[in-house]
Amino acid sequence: MGFYSKFKWKWLLAVAVCSLSLSTLFSLPATAEDGGALYDTFYDIGQGNRYFERQCSRCHGFDAKGNDETGAPDLTGRLRRASTEVGIFNIIREGVPGTAMLPVDADLPDAKVWQLVAYIGSLRYDPSTVELDGNADAGVALFRGKGDCDSCHMVRGQGGRLGPDLSRVGENATPDELMTSMTNPHDDVDPRWWTLRITGRDGEPRTGFRMSEDSFSVRIMDNDSNLWSYPKNEVQSMDRIEQSTMPSYDQTMSESELDDLVAFLFSLRREEN
Ligand code: HEC
Numbered sequence: 001m002g003f004y005s006k007f008k009w010k011w012l013l014a015v016a017v018c019s020l021s022l023s024t025l026f027s028l029p030a031t032a033e034d035g036g037a038l039y040d041t042f043y044d045i046g047q048g049n050r051y052f053e054r055q056c057s058r059c060h061g062f063d064a065k066g067n068d069e070t071g072a073p074d075l076t077g078r079l080r081r082a083s084t085e086v087g088i089f090n091i092i093r094e095g096v097p098g099t100a101m102l103p104v105d106a107d108l109p110d111a112k113v114w115q116l117v118a119y120i121g122s123l124r125y126d127p128s129t130v131e132l133d134g135n136a137d138a139g140v141a142l143f144r145g146k147g148d149c150d151s152c153h154m155v156r157g158q159g160g161r162l163g164p165d166l167s168r169v170g171e172n173a174t175p176d177e178l179m180t181s182m183t184n185p186h187d188d189v190d191p192r193w194w195t196l197r198i199t200g201r202d203g204e205p206r207t208g209f210r211m212s213e214d215s216f217s218v219r220i221m222d223n224d225s226n227l228w229s230y231p232k233n234e235v236q237s238m239d240r241i242e243q244s245t246m247p248s249y250d251q252t253m254s255e256s257e258l259d260d261l262v263a264f265l266f267s268l269r270r271e272e273n
């Protein structure tokens with residue numbers, strides 16, 4: 001889950017900003033503002049999905065795409081009555097007066113409602129509802145070919161371990177964020193991917209991911225997957241590099257190639273079973 005925390009942060013920020021401006025309008029209780037950020041993991045989305053299938057799908061449909069007969073709208077695109085997580089929370093809690101959209105059971109804990117919000121939020125980035133310029137098939141070819149992305153990234157068990165597993169990167173990242181990951185990788189690097197440059201007794205500096213560290217020793221793995229272990233008392237210098245080891249593709253890929261890669265990355269999500 002740590003791999004996704006970068007996106008989660010932006011999401012948190014967005015939620016914080018939205019709820020700030022909203023709370024002045026509706027003066028919501030503080031808990032309502034925090035909840036969306038707390039219940040936003042894959043687990044929560046899954047729980048929300050299950051609850052939705054039981055309680056909401058008879059009107060909104062199993063795919064949440066709405067149903068003309070019941071008049072329940074499609075929830076996978078832009079919503080008519082809410083544009084923020086707090087707004088969706090309130091609709092579920094309070095219903096839409098005068099319509100078939102009734103409030104949920106008053107005993108239902110807030111956490112459950114937030115899981116529904118997380119599930120509905122996850123639908124908005126369903127690849128089938130988002131229009132992208134690129135072509136995902138061309139993107140795969142670039143990923144495995146020219147971009148050599150798979151030397152560092154694993155997708156569905158194939159590829160390297162020098163970067164995060166991207167098998168489900170499309171679930172938590174917007175197309176814009178995926179683009180930024182490629183053109184400006186040093187923006188906002190998760191500490192998991194920081195590197196250490198260490199010079200030991202042999203005087204040769206080496207750089208690698210920190211694999212383990214205790215009071216007596218530190219171990220790093222370099223780009224060729226070699227492990228180097230340094231007793232602490234032999235370390236001459238140690239610097240932490242908070243930048244990404246991923247190269248920027250701003251110059252080496254054309255705009256349309258980057259679009260193709262975004263289309264491919266955005267399509268990466270949990271496999272249907
Ligand atoms: C009995 C049918 C019915 C059930 C069950 C139902 N809904 Fe609805 N829902 C509606 C209708 C009808 C509307 C449209 C109300 C309106 O705006 O006129 C609606 C609207 C909504 C909206 C606002 C959509 C928008 O575009 O703003 C959300 C969000 C929503 N429902 C979520 C849920 C969730 C989550 C559940 C399950 C807990 C649920 N609904 C259960 C009928 C239903």
Ligand code: HEC
Nearest residue numbers: 003006147148149152162163164181185189193244245246
């Ligand atoms: C030398 C290894 C390396 C190569 C080659 C590489 N990456 Fe990365 N990539 C990383 C590392 C390390 C990170 C995590 C640090 C960061 O956010 O930049 C990362 C992060 C990412 C992320 C953000 C994932 C997340 O969950 O935060 C995406 C998307 C991505 N890379 C796509 C690509 C694509 C597409 C290519 C090929 C065009 C590529 N990478 C090539 C090492 C690499």
